[in-house]
Amino acid sequence: MVALTFPDGARREYPDNSTGFDIAKGISPSLAKRTVAMALDGVLIDLNDKIEKDAKIEFVSRDDPRALELIRHDAAHVMAEAVQQLWPGTQVTIGPVIENGFYYDFFRNEPFTPEDLPVIEKTMREIIAKDKPFTKEIWTRDQAKKFFKDKGENFKVELVDAIPPGESLKIYKQGDWLDLCRGPHMTSTGKIGNAFKLMKVAGAYWRGDAKNPMLTRIYGTAWPEQKQLDEYIHMLEEAEKRDHRRLGREMDLFHFQEDAPGAVFWHAKGWTLFETLIAYMRRRQQEAGYNEVNTPQLMDSQLWVTTGHMEKYREMLFLTEKREDDERTYTIKPMNCPGHVQLFKNGLKSYRDLPLRIAEFGKVHRFEPSGALHGLMRVRAFTQDDAHIFVTEEQITEVCLGIHHQLLSIYSDFGFETVAIKFADRPEKRVGADDVWDKAEVSLLAALKAAGKPYSHNKGEGAFYGPKLEYVLRDAIGRDWQCGTTQVDLNLPGRLGAFYIAASGEKVTPVMIHRAIFGSLERFIGILIEQHAGHLPLWLSPVQAMVCTITSDADGYAGEVLAAAKKAGLRVDADLRNEKINYKVREHSLAKVPVLLVVGKKESESRSVSIRRLGSEQQSVMPLEAALAALAAEATPPDLKRGQEAT
């Protein structure tokens, strides 16, 4: 007998080898009917599994959040069956559940096209309508290998081989069709329901390795109810509306063109935003004791051999051709650090100079793979808010901690309160001895522990010269973006021959801490655009206000408003065109101008403005001076606001 504890606390005994289904049926046939799986001691398993020991039991119905994964996994199996039914000879590989859905990777000489998706979906619906029961069998390794080999399923044979000895081989059947699978599954295909949709086809490497054959992956999404599927599709449409590439064009911020793949053409408004971010960061850096510098865009390629970049990252570098009248070739900088080491080396440094903070808004170029390029998020030419802090070994922890606090304060100014931290240690491709790495990792981790924030461990993901902390922002629609980084580097300064004179009079190699907060200005702007769906906060908006006239009678007054607003420090423009106010409101709203200052006869007579805020249909009429004072206060960058409050 086994003793089972139910969610309500009741405890009952059942004969050995009872299945979940037996027990559910014993309680009530309707419970058995609506149960798709069970959880024993919190672990989800097949409802038809035999229960062999005392446990807490829960019956999982279709609308249980835990069933979502099963619905999706079952849908993946049904999709695989549909595909093999439609195109016999297609090999199946793996089909896991992912966030919001599932996929299955197939191998077939002919690729799938988007037109195939509705056909596959139709066949899936037929399989689901048949309500085929899922059944499980345990096979031996040889049995499974022979079966898949005979069927020509070579990828499955590889998967069988990859299963560790001693682990049982589970085969799940739905009718005649079967698949090697870890499970669990629901009781039958009918439980999947109809709230699913195949989303797209794409290539994916077998086992995620670019050296392996390319498979075709079909992505799908599945939900318990149609309503949730509709909501999900609606959410995707909303995300598309936030796409910074579209908004960038609509807001006249930047563009790309074929002549410069992966490089931004910043328009005046986009550049205003860019400069606003730099001005902000410049103030924050000054307050934290950084010295801003500028270093050459091109340096002798030999320098990059010394740093190790040429060896480790040659394919990422932009190099100049050798000229007839010059012996040397040059490399466009992919990073600012070697330049900053040159600055450190220029003039003898004392331990009294440390920590020495060198900052640069450095524009770097990296030959990113063409397939990686994505709007502002991944480019080949970008600007870092880069800084290098030269310290003694003893100063590492304290300096990293200081960076940590400033970094969080800065993210908070931009409205990012959820920041995850990852600790990345030594990668395989690296320079420097292991004992040096030991030291660097210990010191950086000490700062992280002192900060007292939760963090995750990103094994083997450090830079080639040192371990790093990665700061990951969560945006308004739940996406994660890695922006900031703090890296401890015990290697490069030594390689490049940097030293300082210690208190003892000896020459000592300094430790260099690399840090960036925005990371890439370009990317950070892309994130801000998507975070706010283009509705940037007033202090960041390139055009903060637009004076709109109702009739040309107000042109003169509009000019006064414009001049006064500029004098108040606002970035403002005026629209005096011979257009109706509706037209102007629509146009500037679409361009995401946050404040419209509408002036007509009434306003000019009373020296006031009618204010309409982006996203609101309401207007408020205020005296001109008061309105401008309020807007100017709101448009003050958060760090300056704090400064004003303090005085």
Place this chain on the structure above:
RNA sequence: GCUGCCGUAGCUCAGUGGUAGAGCACCCCCUUGGUAAGGGGGAGGUCCUCAGUUCAAUCCUGAGCGGCAGCACCA
């Protein structure tokens, strides 16, 4: 980089082996209108590039470039 899809006006997109289209935007005219598109007219194209097939290519074929999605990559 790999796989698939795509490239026609500033934008969104139709279309055809023989003379290239729409809506919006732009310019001009009329309209002076109170908070998300007033009306009329006009201009605008190397149909991504190069080669091939053809009497004839924007269309068919091949290569290249660029974009999109996914994968791989991301110091």
